[in-house]
Amino acid sequence: MRQQLRTIPGVKINTPENPYLSAGLTAFNVEGVDPARIVDYLRERYNLVVRTIGNKETGTYAVRVSTPIYVARDDIDHLVEGVKELASHRA
Numbered sequence: 001m002r003q004q005l006r007t008i009p010g011v012k013i014n015t016p017e018n019p020y021l022s023a024g025l026t027a028f029n030v031e032g033v034d035p036a037r038i039v040d041y042l043r044e045r046y047n048l049v050v051r052t053i054g055n056k057e058t059g060t061y062a063v064r065v066s067t068p069i070y071v072a073r074d075d076i077d078h079l080v081e082g083v084k085e086l087a088s089h090r091a
Helices: 001-004 035-046 071-086
Strands: 012-015 025-030 052-053 062-066
Touching: 001 012, 001 025, 001 071, 025 071, 035 052, 035 062, 035 071
Parallel strands: none
Antiparallel strands: 012 025, 025 062, 052 062
């Protein structure tokens, strides 16, 4: 998922690349797109549940995705597809 997200213009991965520092969690932003909008869009369009973390004041406001072993590849594909759609329409 991280590799695919990195290819999308405007996406910034906040999670360290080292797998020992991130486990199944990934935090990211899309430049010009409010993280809450991403969360709502993914839920409405694909029935995916992700959440926001952090706060705007400290610059840590982002989307957090949990990808434990039982998440289906189709879910990952849908998440990446949704982020691509939002990133292509960013302000």
